[in-house]
Amino acid sequence: MQIKVVPLGAGQDVGKSCILVTIGGKNIMMDCGMHPGYNDHRRFPDFRYISREGNFKGLIDLVIISHFHLDHCGSLPYFTEVLGYDGPLYATHPTKAIMPILLEDYRKISVDRRGVEQKDFFTSEQIKQCMLKVTPCSLEETITIEPDFEIRPYYAGHVLGACMFYIRVGQQTLLYTGDYNMTPDRHLGAACCDKLRPDLMITESTYATTIRESKRWRERDLLDSVTQTVRAGGKVLIPVFALGRAQELCLLLDAHWERTGLDAPIYFSAGLTEKANWYYKLYISWTNQKIKDTFVKRNVFDFQHIRPFDRVLIDEPGPMVLFATPGMLSGGLSMEVFKKWAPSEHNLVIMPGYCVPGTIGHKVLSNGGKPQIIQLPADEGGGQLHVRCKIRYMSFSAHADAKGIMTLIKQVEPANVMLVHGERQKMEFLKERIKKEFGLPCYDPANGATAYITTHHKVPVQLSAALVGKRRRAEGADSVLGAPWGQRQLGPSNLQPLLGVVCVKDASNIKVLDPAEAALFLNVPQCHLSIRHRLPLADPLAPPLGAAADELAASVECALQYHGLAVQRSLVVGLFRHTISRSL
Numbered sequence: 001m002q003i004k005v006v007p008l009g010a011g012q013d014v015g016k017s018c019i020l021v022t023i024g025g026k027n028i029m030m031d032c033g034m035h036p037g038y039n040d041h042r043r044f045p046d047f048r049y050i051s052r053e054g055n056f057k058g059l060i061d062l063v064i065i066s067h068f069h070l071d072h073c074g075s076l077p078y079f080t081e082v083l084g085y086d087g088p089l090y091a092t093h094p095t096k097a098i099m100p101i102l103l104e105d106y107r108k109i110s111v112d113r114r115g116v117e118q119k120d121f122f123t124s125e126q127i128k129q130c131m132l133k134v135t136p137c138s139l140e141e142t143i144t145i146e147p148d149f150e151i152r153p154y155y156a157g158h159v160l161g162a163c164m165f166y167i168r169v170g171q172q173t174l175l176y177t178g179d180y181n182m183t184p185d186r187h188l189g190a191a192c193c194d195k196l197r198p199d200l201m202i203t204e205s206t207y208a209t210t211i212r213e214s215k216r217w218r219e220r221d222l223l224d225s226v227t228q229t230v231r232a233g234g235k236v237l238i239p240v241f242a243l244g245r246a247q248e249l250c251l252l253l254d255a256h257w258e259r260t261g262l263d264a265p266i267y268f269s270a271g272l273t274e275k276a277n278w279y280y281k282l283y284i285s286w287t288n289q290k291i292k293d294t295f296v297k298r299n300v301f302d303f304q305h306i307r308p309f310d311r312v313l314i315d316e317p318g319p320m321v322l323f324a325t326p327g328m329l330s331g332g333l334s335m336e337v338f339k340k341w342a343p344s345e346h347n348l349v350i351m352p353g354y355c356v357p358g359t360i361g362h363k364v365l366s367n368g369g370k371p372q373i374i375q376l377p378a379d380e381g382g383g384q385l386h387v388r389c390k391i392r393y394m395s396f397s398a399h400a401d402a403k404g405i406m407t408l409i410k411q412v413e414p415a416n417v418m419l420v421h422g423e424r425q426k427m428e429f430l431k432e433r434i435k436k437e438f439g440l441p442c443y444d445p446a447n448g449a450t451a452y453i454t455t456h457h458k459v460p461v462q463l464s465a466a467l468v469g470k471r472r473r474a475e476g477a478d479s480v481l482g483a484p485w486g487q488r489q490l491g492p493s494n495l496q497p498l499l500g501v502v503c504v505k506d507a508s509n510i511k512v513l514d515p516a517e518a519a520l521f522l523n524v525p526q527c528h529l530s531i532r533h534r535l536p537l538a539d540p541l542a543p544p545l546g547a548a549a550d551e552l553a554a555s556v557e558c559a560l561q562y563h564g565l566a567v568q569r570s571l572v573v574g575l576f577r578h579t580i581s582r583s584l
């Protein structure tokens with residue numbers, strides 16, 4: 001038996017996560033993301049792999065979305081509304097609620113501002129129609145898609161509503177982690193999963209080779225850098241995505257401003273703060289325990305020192321801190337502000353998360369944050385930009401680092417591991433480490449490459465108590481230790497076979513029964529069988545032949561008794577007869 005996996009995106013790459021899995025005969029698409037590094041046809045996964053004719057009905061049995069980040073859900077309306085997938089589609093409640101806001105934001109930037117042709121994208125109405133098809137699910141709820149085909153979401157930390165999906169089809173099992181965080185932060189808890197022992201665990205590996213310093217140290221570093229810049233009259237730009245790290249860093253800065261009495265204004269892209277607060281209030285049960293506890297007294301997302309931003313403030317003189325969307329400087333307001341603020345060496349840009357190759361964020365970080373001249377893409381107006389401001393990368397991404405990934409593998413105990421959502425070389429390193437430390441087969445297929453994972457078919461068999469009792473009695477009788485049979489443990493050391501009748505109703509109902517029980521189970525009558533042996537003897541009373549007849553009778557009896565059959569012997573001259581009282 002095999003599980004087949006083909007990444008259409010996120011194979012040896014970060015972006016447009018879309019993993020196709022064939023498990024137990026079902027085709028499942030795990031995430032349906034877009035690639036933030038591309039603005040052409042490469043932004044979406046290559047769905048032609050599934051069907052060149054574009055007919056997806058009946059080809060995919062299930063789509064699951066792990067969380068609302070666009071690199072995990074950004075192609076979904078295209079897949080359902082433009083390409084026509086209309087099968088089962090699952091995401092958690094917060095993911096279903098927040099996804100359309102980010103999708104609409106993405107649509108606006110792509111179609112309205114960057115001039116991507118509408119025919120190659122989806123409309124606002126299609127986003128709405130797509131969301132109607134999403135069935136929301138709750139944590140650790142087992143959802144039966146079809147008989148013998150179920151899924152169960154587990155808490156993944158990372159962002160509000162993020163989850164891992166456990167999938168079982170018949171005998172085969174899989175855990176898809178999506179993005180996850182193994183350490184709790186200011187507003188979310190750590191990922192949490194049972195010891196599922198799946199056949200395959202597909203895990204993200206964004207930070208495959210990174211062991212991050214302590215969170216406290218990173219927070220201190222960020223606060224010091226921000227404080228120094230604003231005290232010297234500079235501006236701080238923090239490009240973020242609307243929900244997620246933004247709230248984490250707002251909590252950090254708001255508390256710092258409260259403590260230190262700093263008075264430089266902190267702004268957040270207008271409109272998003274209120275929306276974000278509303279969702280955090282609505283889904284407070286998905287945040288961490290501390291926030292849940294204090295929520296009764298005060299909603300910590302009602303920030304005291306953070307105000308909505310207005311575009312006219314871009315050219316305002318004086319210090320300020322601005323959280324602007326999107327993250328990675330991949331367009332929008334954050335890019336607009338960056339172009340204005342980057343030429344001044346008094347300013348600071350903090351990249352608080354991973355930047356995908358192809359984005360301006362990745363470009364400005366790639367020379368270690370030193371002053372440079374960058375070429376702007378045509379959709380950002382073209383021309384050159386002198387970047388003289390300080391650029392700092394401080395990892396506040398809520399992804400598991402190498403230690404976290406290893407911890408989850410240890411916790412889940414999979415039979416095979418597959419790495420996705422990472423950079424090829426880093427994945428290669430982690431792959432070798434997993435093989436060495438856990439002795440597990442580990443895979444990292446590239447986009448479009450197929451990985452086959454062999455699974456062992458486990459057949460659960462129920463043993464009848466009568467049969468086990470018989471074996472125990474046999475063991476007890478053989479025992480030289482003299483332990484009463486009822487106290488003896490059954491173990492593989494005893495080579496005596498357990499003889500019974502295998503009765504199969506279906507794959508999930510296999511029993512090994514005592515012959516009498518089997519007759520009842522199968523509803524067949526028991527028969528009595530008589531066997532007659534005739535031995536032509538010249539002189540039946542001659543001792544050698546009499547002994548031979550006796551020996552033969554004894555061995556037949558022994559064999560029959562071994563099979564649990566009672567035997568009666570009667571020796572008539574020249575003839576002995578066995579009457580078998582029980583048989584099938």
Ligand SMILES: [Zn+2]
Binds near residue numbers: 072158179
């Ligand atoms: Zn994510």
